[in-house]
Structures are given as structure tokens and as C-alpha cells.
Amino acid sequence: MSYLNSITFGRYIPTGSVVHRLDARTKLISALALLSANVSGQSFAPLAGMFLLVFAVAGLAHLRLTLVLSNLRPMAWLLALTVLLNAVLTPGRGEAFGGAFTEEGVRQGLFLALRLAGLVLTASLLTLTTSPLDLADGMERLMRPAKRVGVPAHELAMTMTIALRFVPTLADEAERLRRAQLSRGADIEGGLLRRLRGLTSLLVPLFLSAFRRADRLAVAMEARCYRGEEGRTHYAQAGFRGIDAVAAVAVALVVAGMWCWK
Known part of the structure; x- marks a missing residue:
């Protein structure tokens, strides 16, 4: 259990990058769009696009890739169990590894494990690049229309x-x-x-x-x-800028590609 001190999920690591300077609402909406495209995908192509975007954003945020991937270490057993159970229990015609597993099961297990890993990496990248106060402010502003119905x-x-x-x-x-x-x-x-x-x-x-x-x-x-x-008042007033529009368009293109290749 010594891996507990390496968990970075929920931590904010300021680097002063362009990703950190984005409006929290831009990052929240982008993360939700990526997560929805990830869940709806039915092939490896959308997952590949999502991982490429996550790695690119990590580079722009000046975050070490090992730091981002460290969030997968505590759940390595869950990913391995997902692959194993699907490989054994999923019916199929093709046999792999001496007949113990099916090709369909191995493929399905890898797909689900990568999907789960993508969900974790996307969420962790959001917390690594957004301070808790900005995250709370962004969530509040996005949910503000729901206040009309008592939320x-x-x-x-x-x-x-x-x-x-x-x-x-x-x-x-x-x-x-x-x-x-x-x-x-x-x-x-x-x-x-x-x-x-x-x-x-x-x-x-x-x-x-x-x-x-x-x-x-x-x-x-x-x-x-x-x-x-x-x-309650806000010391700093957040607002959309040109860089937020560029980021939103880039994420929209990736998400559109994931939907087209799902």
C-alpha cells in the first residue's frame, strides 16, 4: 500500500501553463464532453483519440506523463481483473492462450480497461490543472440556471x-x-x-x-x-477569453472525431 503517497488525483499542481490559465468552465465542459464520448464509444479508435488529447494537454500543462499516469497505479488490480474476467467469461469462437480465453473476451477486456483508464486520466488531469476554488466557482456558474428550480x-x-x-x-x-x-x-x-x-x-x-x-x-x-x-462576493471574476474559444474548438473537433469513429 506504499503507493498511497503517489496518488495525485485531487491535487492541484500549478505550473503557470496555458492550460492552467483556461477558465474552469471551459475545462469542465471539455472534460464532460470527453467523458461522454468515451463512454459512448464502441471501438478502440475513439479511445486512441482521447488518449492522444490527454497526453497533449499534459504536455501543454508542463506535467510529467509519469505524474499523470500515477493515478492508474492504485487501480491496476481493477484493470487487470476487468481484462481477466472478460477474457474468461465472454463467449466467442476464437481461442487465445491455449484455449483458456477467447479472442473476443480479451478484446472486450482490453477495451473496457482502457475506457476506465481514460475516465480516470481525464478527471485527474482536470484536478491537476484547476485549483479547488476555481473548480468550485466553475461548477457553481455552470449549475446556476438550476437554481431557478431550487437546486x-x-x-x-x-x-x-x-x-x-x-x-x-x-x-x-x-x-x-x-x-x-x-x-x-x-x-x-x-x-x-x-x-x-x-x-x-x-x-x-x-x-x-x-x-x-x-x-x-x-x-x-x-x-x-x-x-x-x-x-458572498468573488475577489476574481472569471470570464471566457480567446484562448478558451481555441481550446473549446480543439476539444470539439476531437470529440466529433470520436463520435464519428465510435
């Missing part, structure tokens, strides 16, 4: 942003607890069953730490007289 746009945006922000925080806390337990002689390394038994010594203090952090956050927000959207 608490500001509260929903703030809740989702806090949840994303706490992912790397809890991962760091879990890694700290793991090292503390190892220093006390706890047996939490080794095989799968031993690790599962050792999880109990981590989950209980991790939950307690999460509740303590949530309580401190609530106290801090109350101390700053936070009352939701009522009477």
Missing part, C-alpha cells in the same frame, strides 16, 4: 470540491498511519489476505482522522462567517 448550486459545488480535495489528504494520512503501524511491529505487508487483515488497523484511525478533519473544517468555515452563497 443549491453553490452548496453542491462546494461539497464536490471539498470531497475532491480530501482524496490526496486522506491518502497521505493513510500512508502516515501505515508507516506508524509498521514501526510498531504491525504485520500489514505480504500477501493479499494478510493485507486485508491489516486493513483494520488502518481503517479505524483513518476514519477517526477524517472526522476530526471535517470537524476542523466546519469550525474554520464558521469562524470565517461562511454562510453559503448568501451575500
Whole structure:
């Protein structure tokens, strides 16, 4: 479980790149468009287009590719299990690897694993290039029309942003607890069953730490007289610029290509 300290999902890494300077709404809409095209695709061609765009955006954002791909490490077992189960359970005529798997199953498993990896990479790239405050502001502005029907746009945006922000925080806390337990002689390394038994010594203090952090956050927000959207103003006013239009057109072309080749 030492990979916990390498989780970057939910972290914001400022590099001052052109991607970081884009309006949060542009990045949110682009990410949603890519995710929808990814889910609707039925072949490897749309996935290839999405991965190329993700890698290109990572380069423009001055982010190391290994940093972006590190978000796949915690779910490597899930990707492998997806491929294995589909390879074994999917019926087909063609046989692969001595008849244990079917060609259709292997192809379907790889496709679903790549689709899942694409979803994670797209979401992680959004959080890596957008600060939590900008992300909350962008979500709130996009959901503002829903306020007319009673949807608490500001509260929903703030809740989702806090949840994303706490992912790397809890991962760091879990890694700290793991090292503390190892220093006390706890047996939490080794095989799968031993690790599962050792999880109990981590989950209980991790939950307690999460509740303590949530309580401190609530106290801090109350101390700053936070009352939701009522009477709240914005220090910086976001707005669409020419660079947002260029980015939107580029993403629209890629998404259109993914739909055409799905």
C-alpha cells in the first residue's frame, strides 16, 4: 500500500501553463464532453483519440506523463481483473492462450480497461490543472440556471470540491498511519489476505482522522462567517477569453472525431 503517497488525483499542481490559465468552465465542459464520448464509444479508435488529447494537454500543462499516469497505479488490480474476467467469461469462437480465453473476451477486456483508464486520466488531469476554488466557482456558474428550480448550486459545488480535495489528504494520512503501524511491529505487508487483515488497523484511525478533519473544517468555515452563497462576493471574476474559444474548438473537433469513429 506504499503507493498511497503517489496518488495525485485531487491535487492541484500549478505550473503557470496555458492550460492552467483556461477558465474552469471551459475545462469542465471539455472534460464532460470527453467523458461522454468515451463512454459512448464502441471501438478502440475513439479511445486512441482521447488518449492522444490527454497526453497533449499534459504536455501543454508542463506535467510529467509519469505524474499523470500515477493515478492508474492504485487501480491496476481493477484493470487487470476487468481484462481477466472478460477474457474468461465472454463467449466467442476464437481461442487465445491455449484455449483458456477467447479472442473476443480479451478484446472486450482490453477495451473496457482502457475506457476506465481514460475516465480516470481525464478527471485527474482536470484536478491537476484547476485549483479547488476555481473548480468550485466553475461548477457553481455552470449549475446556476438550476437554481431557478431550487437546486443549491453553490452548496453542491462546494461539497464536490471539498470531497475532491480530501482524496490526496486522506491518502497521505493513510500512508502516515501505515508507516506508524509498521514501526510498531504491525504485520500489514505480504500477501493479499494478510493485507486485508491489516486493513483494520488502518481503517479505524483513518476514519477517526477524517472526522476530526471535517470537524476542523466546519469550525474554520464558521469562524470565517461562511454562510453559503448568501451575500458572498468573488475577489476574481472569471470570464471566457480567446484562448478558451481555441481550446473549446480543439476539444470539439476531437470529440466529433470520436463520435464519428465510435
